[in-house]
Amino acid sequence: MVVAKGLIEEFPLAPFVRRLQLHSSLSEADIEALRALPCTIEDRPKHAHLVREGMETRRTAILMTGFAHRYRVTSEGTRQILTIYVQGDPVDLDHLFLPEADDAVQTLQSSSVAFVARQAMRDLMSKHRAIADAIIRSLLVDSSIFREWTLNIGRRDARKRIAHFLCEIATRLEAQGIDPATSQLPLTQDHIADATGLTAVHVNRTLSAMRAEGLIGRKGALVLVPDGTALQQIADFDPRYLHIRAPDPSSAVAG
Amino acid sequence: MVVAKGLIEEFPLAPFVRRLQLHSSLSEADIEALRALPCTIEDRPKHAHLVREGMETRRTAILMTGFAHRYRVTSEGTRQILTIYVQGDPVDLDHLFLPEADDAVQTLQSSSVAFVARQAMRDLMSKHRAIADAIIRSLLVDSSIFREWTLNIGRRDARKRIAHFLCEIATRLEAQGIDPATSQLPLTQDHIADATGLTAVHVNRTLSAMRAEGLIGRKGALVLVPDGTALQQIADFDPRYLHIRAPDPSSAVAG
DNA sequence: CGCTTGCTTGAGGTACATCAATAAGAGTGG
DNA sequence: CCACTCTTATTGATGTACCTCAAGCAAGCG
Numbered sequence: 001m002v003v004a005k006g007l008i009e010e011f012p013l014a015p016f017v018r019r020l021q022l023h024s025s026l027s028e029a030d031i032e033a034l035r036a037l038p039c040t041i042e043d044r045p046k047h048a049h050l051v052r053e054g055m056e057t058r059r060t061a062i063l064m065t066g067f068a069h070r071y072r073v074t075s076e077g078t079r080q081i082l083t084i085y086v087q088g089d090p091v092d093l094d095h096l097f098l099p100e101a102d103d104a105v106q107t108l109q110s111s112s113v114a115f116v117a118r119q120a121m122r123d124l125m126s127k128h129r130a131i132a133d134a135i136i137r138s139l140l141v142d143s144s145i146f147r148e149w150t151l152n153i154g155r156r157d158a159r160k161r162i163a164h165f166l167c168e169i170a171t172r173l174e175a176q177g178i179d180p181a182t183s184q185l186p187l188t189q190d191h192i193a194d195a196t197g198l199t200a201v202h203v204n205r206t207l208s209a210m211r212a213e214g215l216i217g218r219k220g221a222l223v224l225v226p227d228g229t230a231l232q233q234i235a236d237f238d239p240r241y242l243h244i245r246a247p248d249p250s251s252a253v254a255g
Numbered sequence: 256m257v258v259a260k261g262l263i264e265e266f267p268l269a270p271f272v273r274r275l276q277l278h279s280s281l282s283e284a285d286i287e288a289l290r291a292l293p294c295t296i297e298d299r300p301k302h303a304h305l306v307r308e309g310m311e312t313r314r315t316a317i318l319m320t321g322f323a324h325r326y327r328v329t330s331e332g333t334r335q336i337l338t339i340y341v342q343g344d345p346v347d348l349d350h351l352f353l354p355e356a357d358d359a360v361q362t363l364q365s366s367s368v369a370f371v372a373r374q375a376m377r378d379l380m381s382k383h384r385a386i387a388d389a390i391i392r393s394l395l396v397d398s399s400i401f402r403e404w405t406l407n408i409g410r411r412d413a414r415k416r417i418a419h420f421l422c423e424i425a426t427r428l429e430a431q432g433i434d435p436a437t438s439q440l441p442l443t444q445d446h447i448a449d450a451t452g453l454t455a456v457h458v459n460r461t462l463s464a465m466r467a468e469g470l471i472g473r474k475g476a477l478v479l480v481p482d483g484t485a486l487q488q489i490a491d492f493d494p495r496y497l498h499i500r501a502p503d504p505s506s507a508v509a510g
Numbered sequence: 511c512g513c514t515t516g517c518t519t520g521a522g523g524t525a526c527a528t529c530a531a532t533a534a535g536a537g538t539g540g
Numbered sequence: 541c542c543a544c545t546c547t548t549a550t551t552g553a554t555g556t557a558c559c560t561c562a563a564g565c566a567a568g569c570g
Contacts, residue, residue: 023353072403072406074491075491075493076491082402082405094395094399097388098392098396100495102399102495102498103402129381136352136394139391139395140349140352140394141353144353146402147338147357150401150404150408151327151329153452154408154449154451155335157526189550197408198526198527199528200548201529201550201551202527204548204551205551208550236329236331240355240357243353243357412557412558413557453558454558455516456561457558459517460519460558463519
């Protein structure tokens with residue numbers, strides 16, 4: 001049975017499907033199977049933990065709206081943010097295959113989260129080869145992003161690091177159909193510091209300088225500038241590591 | 256047909272199987288299938304590229320002996336080493352699922368490499384669920400290691416960073432049945448610098464200090480100290496992120 | 511041997527951290 | 541709608557871990 005476009009828009013996991021389609025092409029049958037995947041949508045407040053270190057989980061979480069971040073903490077208590085999750089991102093696919101979580105995932109603002117039973121997801125993967133591949137590809141892209149962060153923190157100065165970090169988020173939001181120039185990022189300067197391996201004070205000074213040059217938007221709430229070309233140049237940003245493929249018109253989920 | 260232990264020792268991909276068993280348990284049938292997997296073993300000299308950025312590959316490489324590293328380079332030409340590969344590590348499983356390589360992999364010393372046709376590996380995965388799971392788990396563990404490097408570089412000082420880096424390699428070598436105290440690591444101080452986000456000069460000074468304290472072995476060729484407990488304490492090293500499970504006696508490949 | 515590659519050491523500079531205080535929002539309850 | 545509190549942003553002064561440049565040395569290797 002073919003599903004009309006209008007209907008597809010409605011189904012709960014649509015942002016997730018869109019996310020998978022960023023890297024993989026799915027047939028109508030695959031999409032239909034994802035549509036039928038049982039899940040529960042729950043709202044979570046700001047700063048809620050979706051995953052905690054050492055936790056064992058029976059279900060896997062997918063971010064439907066809002067933002068979250070994954071982090072680890074040193075024995076001295078300093079935090080390193082490891083990645084930012086945006087709409088449509090599965091946040092803990094690791095748990096489908098690894099027995100215990102090695103880091104924590106926390107919402108950045110009140111968010112809506114889809115939970116899928118671990119076994120249901122695995123069954124789906126074994127029944128639909130293309131979905132299994134799409135999920136593996138999703139893991140690999142995440143992995144590529146982690147590596148880019150290592151490069152970013154290890155080999156770029158504060159200005160470039162922050163610029164690169166912002167470029168990545170903007171690009172990923174855009175790929176998910178969200179305009180980064182209008183949507184405020186719920187990131188404090190502390191978050192940016194912990195994501196880039198800097199201190200909040202230094203992030204503040206660097207951001208001020210960048211704002212003065214018009215590289216990023218207004219003070220207070222962080223807003224990205226409409227045309228990020230200048231920012232990308234500073235950041236040495238090459239989006240290839242995100243592996244976002246040209247949109248495939250034949251299997252579009254979003255209008 | 257059951258394979259005698261003695262025979263298993265012989266087969267070419269044994270180090271790879273041992274590596275998979277670090278995280279997954281495989282049945283005799285699975286091991287037999289891996290044993291039958293067609294591959295060619297080739298020797299590569301020091302500094303040979305196994306993967307190059309942008310390259311498209313029909314076959315996937317597994318390190319049988321020796322060492323290699325994965326790296327990226329900024330537009331300014333600075334290098335960041337992203338991970339070290341040791342005996343048994345598959346170095347480019349990404350290519351099984353992603354069309355193009357986003358970083359380069361280079362040997363650190365003359366090494367022996369097994370090449371498996373991309374399609375053969377994928378066929379094996381679809382026929383043997385446990386092997387597919389083992390490979391996915393392998394990807395996830397790699398991913399966890401990348402994240403730990405981000406934490407290491409982002410939130411620890413030079414001394415701890417280097418200590419942590421060395422602890423990781425020692426632990427991974429040990430898990431593969433190699434004694435890190437006797438095997439010399441073919442790492443220059445340049446490599447350590449690029450892996451930890453430091454400069455070679457600073458690595459040199461930090462290593463000297465650590466040697467003076469007896470934390471690591473002799474000058475010249477880098478050798479790890481037999482008992483790395485002190486090093487681990489300094490490094491804030493908790494091996495859980497490596498996800499090495501207790502060895503499973505029922506399916507041991509190595510004696 | 512000379513040449514290359516990697517290690518070592520010194521002097522001086524700087525990008526970032528730390529500490530500390532103030533200001534500005536943003537939410538909350540009365 | 542104000543007063544209160546808590547969080548986040550801002551700014552200044554000072555410190556330091558690490559970088560840069562530069563030179564000398566040791567050792568492997570053709």
